[in-house]
Amino acid sequence: MSDKSRAGGAAEPRRPRTPSAFLKFVMAVSGVFLLLYVVLHMIGNLKIFFGPESIDEYAAWLRTLLEPALPYGGMLWIVRVVLLVSAIAHIWAATVLTLRARRARPIKYAGGSHKVKGSYAARTMRWGGVIIVLFVIYHILDLTVGVANPNGVHLEAYNNISAGFAPDRWYITLFYIAAVVALGLHVRHGIFSGMQTLGWSSNSREHTIKTVATAFAVVLTLGFISVPLAVTFGVV
Template identity: 85%
Template sequence: MSEKSRGGGAAAAPRRPRTPSAFLKFVMAVSGVFLLLYVVLHMIGNLKVFFGPESIDQYAAWLRTLLEPALPYDGMLWIVRVVLLVSVIAHIWSATLLTLRARKARPVKYAGGSHKVKGSYAARTMRWGGVIIALFVVYHILDLTVGVANPNGVHLAVYDNLTAGFAPDRWYITIFYVVAVVALGFHVRHGIWSGIQTLGWSNNSREKTIKAVSTAFAVVLTLGFVSVPLAVAFGLV
C-alpha cells in the first residue's frame, strides 16, 4: 500500500523554513539605527532655518554636491535615499512578522472577557505610531521634497518652502506635523530601548540609565523637530 493510500490523502507539502525571531529582531535593530541616524542629521539640518534663508538654502545645495566629482550631482542623496528605502522595508517587514508571531504565542483575551492583555504605553502605541509616521513621511516628501503639496514648492528654496508650508493659515498642517513628531518620539524611545536589548548591551544594572537616556534622546529629538513648524506658525521665523 502506498503512503498516499495509507495516509488517506496526498502528503502535506513541506513547510518553508521560518525566519528565526532573533534574526528578525537584529534586522529591526540595525535598520532602526540607520533610520535614527538619518532622523538626527535631518533634525540638525532643519534647525538651520533659525540662522536665516541663506544658511538653510546653502545647506540644501551643499547636500547635492557631496563627494563631487567622485559622485555626480545629487549622487550622495540618491545613495542615502536607497539606503533609507531598504531600511524602511526591512524595519516594517521584521516588525510585522514579530508582531504576528507575538499574537500567536500569547492569548489576547482573558478567560472571562474581551479585554486585551495590557502592555506598556509605548509598546501599545508603536503600531499606530508607525502608521502615523508612515503617512507623515509620504506627505512630507510631497510637501518639502517634491514640492507638489507646498504652496511655494520651489526647488532648493527651502526657507521659503518652510515658511509657506507652516504659515499661520495652514495651522492644520502644523498640528499634523506635531502629532507625527510626537509619535516619532515615542517610537524612538521604545525603539532605542528595544534595540539595545536586542544587541545585548543591556543588563539589570543599566536598565534605569538606558530608559532615562532613551527618554531624554526622544524628548530632544521631538523638541528639535517641532520647534521649526511652531516657530513659523507663531511668526518667530
C-alpha cells in the same frame, strides 16, 4: 496505489520560519540607520534659525556631496535608497513579529478583552508607525517633490518651509507635531528594545538606558517641532 495515497495524503513540508531573533536583529540594525538619518535631518532643519541663506545653502550642499566622484545629487539618492531598504526591512520585521505575538496569545482573558500590561509607548508602536509612514509620504510630497507645498520651488528650502507652516495652515503644523510626538515615542521604545536585542542591556542598566532613551526622544521631538512652531508664530 502511490506511497502518498497509502500514507493518507502526507502534508507538504512547511517552509522554514525566519527566526524571531533574526527579525529582532533586522529591526535593530534598520532602526539604527533610520535613527541616524532622523538626527541628521533634525540638525539640518535647525539651520532655519540662522536665516534663509544658511538653510538654502545646506539644501544645495546636500546635492553636491562627494562631487565629482559622484554626480550631482548622487549621494542624496544613495541615502534615499538605504533609507527605503531600511524602512521596508523595519516594517517587514515588525509585522512578522506582531503577527507571531498575536498567534501566541489566541485565548482572551476571562471577563472579556484585556490588554497585556505594558508601557504606553510599547502599546502605541503600531499606530504610531502608521502615523509616521503617512507623515513621511506627505513630507516627501510637501518639501521634497514640492507638489503639496504652496511655494514648492526647488532648493528654496526657507521659502518652502515658511509657506508650508504658514499660520493659515495650522492644521499642517498640528499634523506635523502629532507625527513627531509619535516618532518620539517610537524612538524611545525602539532604543531600549534595540539595545536589548544587541545585548547591550541588563537589569542593572535598565533604568539608565530608559532615562537616556527618554531624554534622547524628548530632545529629538523638541528639535523637530521647534521649526513649524517658529514659523507658525512668526519667530522665523
